[in-house]
Amino acid sequence: MxxxxxxxxxxxxxxxxxxxxxxxxxxxxxxxxxxxxxxxxxxxxxxxxxxxxxxxxxxxxxxxxxxxxxxxxxxxxxxxxxxxxxxxxxxxxxxxxxPAIATVPKVYARLCAGGGSFDVEAAVVEEHIFRQDWLARKGKPGSMVLMDVFGNSMEPEIREGDMVLVDQSQKDIFAGSIYAVGLEETVMVKRLERKMGEVVLHSDNPDYSPIQVRGDELESFRVIGRIVWISREYR
Known part of the structure; x- marks a missing residue:
């Protein structure tokens, strides 16, 4: 047929x-x-x-x-x-x-959980299926994307190779929440804290010092979205 x-x-x-x-x-x-x-x-x-x-x-x-x-x-x-x-x-x-289902695109924009830069290329590489009601409880399904993480700065919470679900509609900063952020050409996963005149990017791994974004750097800083779910493949 x-x-x-x-x-x-x-x-x-x-x-x-x-x-x-x-x-x-x-x-x-x-x-x-x-x-x-x-x-x-x-x-x-x-x-x-x-x-x-x-x-x-x-x-x-x-x-x-x-x-x-x-x-x-x-x-x-x-x-x-x-x-x-x-x-x-x-x-x-x-x-x-x-149950109603929804697909979420996985984009080729590996999120840096370390300190290196990454050439962000928002090309859809595949799609994953979720229950729509489950996504709706997390945020706005139509604004969600999946991305891979590399680097160990957010261990043990987020490990290298994890896949994260990012809700791009959630850009407001709530202290302690984890976000995908961009700083110049670098895309990272960090806990955010907003202070007077600056935004502080915290890593869970104590080997990494906080990153303070202030002054002119704020012009190149952007919040991509909040991390609402993590997927980990055990090896």
Whole structure:
């Protein structure tokens, strides 16, 4: 069976839902706009998107994916009930029990937890799946990205090779929280403390001294986002 192309998928959503733009679609799925752009470029639609949108908007998954039946699931179920020949327990009737999911892009911007500089290149290398309600409890799903960490300045809390979830919508500094920050061309993971006329970057590893950002340096300092989750692969 032919794979659903992005154009057909989007036209069906426009017809049956309030989604009228790619940004609307990204918001509904809880993903970054870049994920939509990539799907359009590949002219392919992840099956998890079909299930998530069917659940969210009460759509008939068969219609959304294959154009079969009626757009709304309630109407499709009613039609099936009226016809004994089709009165079977469809797997799509279980969609309502499937938690909504969201994809978070992992970007090629390894976060420095040491002292070296890094050439930041915000290119999406892969996507990871999370429960949307879990992400929503952490922050704003559409603003989240995953990044790798290297260096040992934040050990033992964050180790080299860990992957962190960064919510780019959380830029306000709360003392003691861990953030991804940029200073000139360096991207780092640090605990932040705001003082009069300066921002102090603290490492958990006592071998690293605090970094004081003040004066003209503040112009090249930026908070990328707060670290809301850490993933570690045991070796």
């Amino acid at each position: 032919a794979q659903l192309d992005f154009h057909t998928f989007f036209r069906r959503l426009e017809k049956a839902t309030s989604i009228k733009s790619q940004q609307d679609l990204a918001t509904a799925l809880g993903v970054n706009r870049s994920a939509i752009t990539q799907a359009k470029r590949r002219d392919a639609v992840p099956s998890k998107w079909i299930l998530a949108l069917s659940r969210q908007f009460g759509l008939n998954p068969d219609w959304l994916e294959f154009g079969k039946g009626m757009p709304q699931r309630a109407k499709a179920d009613a039609a099936a009930t009226a016809s004994p020949a089709h009165a079977t327990h469809s797997e799509h009737e279980q969609v309502a029990s499937i």
